Amino acid sequence: METEIILTSTATQKTFKSYLFFWAGQLFSMLGSSITQFVIVWWITISTGSIVMLSIASFTYMLPMAIAFPIAGVLADRYARKKIIVIADSLQAFVTLYIIILFNMGMAEPLLIIIINGLLGLFQGFHIPTVSAIVPTMVPKEKLSRINGITYLFTGFIHIIGLVIAATLLAFLPIKLILWIDPITFIIAIIPLIIIKIPRVKKEKTLDKKNSFIKDFSEGFQTLKLIPVVSMMLLLSMFINFLIRPFNILMPYFVRFIHSGAASDLALISVFTYVGMLIGALITSIKKNWKHVISIYFCGEFLLMLPMVIFAFAPQGYFLLMGFAAAGFGLLIPILNTIYMTLMQKKVPPDKMGRIVSIDWTISTAISPIATLFAGFIADIIGVRTLF
Incomplete structure (x- = not known):
């Protein structure tokens, strides 16, 4: 029997202020995660010198995340979203602490770290859809477009800072000390989350109180079918993700072994990417209304391919040229x-x-693990530059 739902708007000025407080804490957490992931990926790159190992590292991170997305989406609509975020974030912090212990005891092996890093992907798979789901319940509709733009603005800024900090610290400190930043930022982020109240969506006239997991998830697909524009965007996103995955995953190897670069060169390219994202986010935060949004979206998705062409033909060591190409990529995101x-x-x-949200992330990223393994093994045969 179906459940009849009466939607009740919960977003008010009060919840909006609470969201901003929560979001500020999440920025600190994002900073710690950005530094941690950069350091771990660079360590795997220089420790193994293997394209295949780098692709396996990405595969083990993305696959658990893709599996977790649909489960997390149903849980986020059934249970208290605040509890889900607290549990997922706490588990991520404990896993990072375990990685720190391994490095301090001299027991860190690339394969072991790759497997454990997959747990971080798993917990992110629960974190991302849940956080995305609370936005429309705490942010008034008239503020959604701008808050999304401002979110990308600050996200890009935080990632720039994270990359600069990570590259700088790698030049002076061992990894076992740098990784402590993540647990510290977790503590900062958890305080606002504990203090604020996250509204739960109100359901009325419930004719059938218990729905199975499969039924709940299938209702999401049924809802998606009623919104064809979103469905088309989602499918295009999956296709583009498959094409650009080698570009993202193999960049550390491309910089280190194809162009004889250092961690600072990889950070430079990444900083340019996020500077582009800052500019793009600034545009979206200033521009309130967009015309021809569908045309802009579909054309923009295909323009994301252009930076890969520039990277493929860039002369040896031309990191500044690569940076400008990466900035164009970041601008569109x-x-x-x-x-x-x-x-x-x-x-x-x-x-x-x-x-x-979970269906969106699942479909968009489901192809990523396949593309990741494909990229690693093909690049090992034909070369990274040719694959780009």
Whole structure:
């Protein structure tokens, strides 16, 4: 028997202020995670010198995340989202502490770290859809577009800082000390989360109180079918993700072994990427209304391919040229994502938002583990530059 839902708007000025407090804490957590992931990926790159190992590292991180997304979406619509975030974030902190212990005891082996890092991907798979699902319940509709743009603006800024900090610290400190930043930022981020109240979507006239997991998840697909524009965007995103995955995954190897670069060169390219994201996010935060959003989105997705062409033909050691290409890539990301997320948040019912977000992330990233392994093994045969 179906469950009849009456939607109740929960987003007010009070919840919006609470969201900003929560979001500020998440920025600290993001900073710690950014530094940690950069350091771990660079360590795997220089420790193994293997394209295949680098692709396996990404595969073991992405696969658990992709598996967790649909489960997390249903849980986020069934249970208290605040508890889910607290549990997922706490488990991530404990895993990072375990990695720190391994490095301090001299027991860190690339394969072991790769497997453990997969747990971080798993917990992120629960964190991301849940946090995304609470946005429309705490941010008023008229502020959604701008808050999405501002979110990408600050996200890009935090990642720039994280990359600069990580590259600088790698030149002076051992990894076992740098990794402590992540647990420290977790403590800072958890304080606002504990203090604020996250509203739960109200359901009324419930005719059938217990739905199975499969039924809940299938309702998300049924809802998605009723919004064809979002469905088309989602499918295109999956296709583009498959094409650009080698570009993202093999960049550390490309910089270190193809162009004889250092961690600072990889950080430089990454900083340019996030500077582009900052500019794109600034544009989206200033521009309130977009015209021809569908055309902008679909054209923009295909323009993301251009930087890969520039990287493939860049002369040896031309990291500045690569940086400008990466900045163009970064510029498009917040614009395209803001258009997509705003459309989704406006069209999807709040009580199904968790499931839709999880379906979105699942489909968009489901191809990533396959593309990751494909990229590693093919690049090992034909070369990274040729694959780009």
